Amino acid sequence: MPRVLYIDDDEGLRLLTSRRLSRRGFEVETAADADSGVARLREGGFDLVAIDHYMPGKTGLDALAMIGALPSPPPVVYVTGSEETSVAVAALKAGATDYVVKTVGEDFFDLLASSFRQSLERQALVAAKDEAEQALRASNDRLAAMVKEANHRVANSLQILSAFVNIQASAVGSDEAKSALRDTQQRIAAIAQVHRRLYNSDDIATIDMAEYLLPLAEELEATWSTPKSPRKVSFLSDSVRLKTDRAISLGIIVTELVGNACKYAYRPDEAGEVRIRLLQEAPNFRLSVEDDGPGVDLGAKPQGTGVGTRLIRAMAQSLGADLDYGHGPGARICVTAAL
Template sequence: MPRVLYIDDDEGLRLLTSRRLRRLGFTVETAADADSGVARLSEGGFDLVAIDHYMPGKTGLDALAMIGALASPPPVVYVTGSEETSVAVAALKAGATDYVVKTVGDDFFDLLASSFRQSLERRALLAAKEEAEQALRASNERLAAMVKEANHRVANSLQILSAFVNLQASAVGSDEAKSALRDTQQRIAAIAQVHRRLYNSDVVDTIDMAEYLLQLSKELEATWSTPKSPRTVDFTAEPMRLKTDRAVSLGIIVTELVGNACKYAYGEDQAGVVRIRLVKEMSRFHLRVEDDGPGVDLGAKPKGTGVGTRLIRAMAQSLGAELEYGGGPGARICVTAAL
């Protein structure tokens, strides 16, 4: 049976209310004024409290404010006279869950019991809602932590794989094999960097492309530059975010295009610049990679293995992107796709 505290200065009404509400399924205790009632509430154990408005010393509104200051206040049903609508509204604004007009007769006790049940049901629903939300937040936090840990492990595994490829490259004698393994290492690095960023970010489903491609550009510049043939990668981008899989596809495209420009646009003893521009237009993005070399001859036989070209086309297809090639002087490749 719900335990209710009824606060009213009318001793006869307190006694009558206590008896009648017991018959209606409530355990009722009473208090004669605001101070004694709030003191009993502070001891805990009550599921609900009903307060009369007019009491000596402190009114029901005063008691309502005192109850609201408790650590875990129970729901409050406010009892007013028939002509005191403004008082009832003030009580509801102050935190009361319901109000009942005090009348003579059995209807008052039936209405009071009904209001008690509704207030308790509302409190139970709110408690269940809060519990469900807390469980959902905890589940989301666990899931986010698992995803971050997975990204951390993937990034570490890719780093180990990159080290193995590097060891293999140092062991082979063929320049063609060394070049192919170096290309593979760059592709691995492009993917690994996505997972490193996901691990270090609070957002686990999208990537900040400006930051990602800027760091990737720096790594590509360091990889392809030598003292005799320095390569500069000039990168600018507008802020945008892409889903993780789309970020990986675009990162591989950038890796291949920059690698091709660094290998084929400039001579071995020649400095060179590769320009990368990423812009957003409405719901689409445009990536442009340019160099100052002789340009692209689409009909010519590939200078390398052709794997890079096939990768670019495959990644563009996964993005649903359009590829455009501009001829010399200088090569210009544009990738356009939806965000």
């Protein structure tokens, strides 16, 4: 049976309440004043407490404040003979779960027992809700840790794969094969960069594109630069966050466009610059990659295998993006898509 502490200065009512509520399924202990009642509560073992309002010394509101200061206070039903609304409001504001007006007869004990049951049920629901929330948070934490570990492993695997491609590139004799393998290596690096970002981020659903594309631009600059033909890859970005799959698509587009600019915009014996800009133009974002070369002839036959161009179009389609090949002294390719 639920254990209830009933605090009331009326000895006769305490005894009567104990008897009547025991018939209604409750085990009742009593206390004569606020101090002795709170001292008994500190010993623990009670599921609920009922407090009378008018008591000598400290009132029921004083006792309610003392109970609220306990480490794990039980629910409190406030009992009084007063029908003043202000008393009920004050008790509920102070933390009481319910309010019962003291009357003469069995109806009072029926009402008191009903209030006890409702308070206990409410407390059980709150406890179940808290337990479910704690379990959900623990589950989410475990899932986040597993996802971060998965991203770490994927990034490492892609790094190993990139190393295999590099070994293969050094073993082939054909310049065309070497170029194709180097392009493949850069595509792998673009994807691996995303997984490295996810591993080091608390947000595993989206990617900060500035944090992602800046190291990617630095890697591309190091890859395509030689002492005779240095390639400067500059990067400027607004604060833009994209979902992981969209970030990968955009990273591959950047990799292909920068690679094309480094290979075809400048002669093998001259320096050159490629500029990457990512701007937020709500509700869209706009990526532009530009160089100072001869520009893009859309009607001409691809200088390479054409795989890069097909990849750019495929990634743009996955983003639902528009491709714009600008005209000017150099090439300027813009990709516009929804955030």
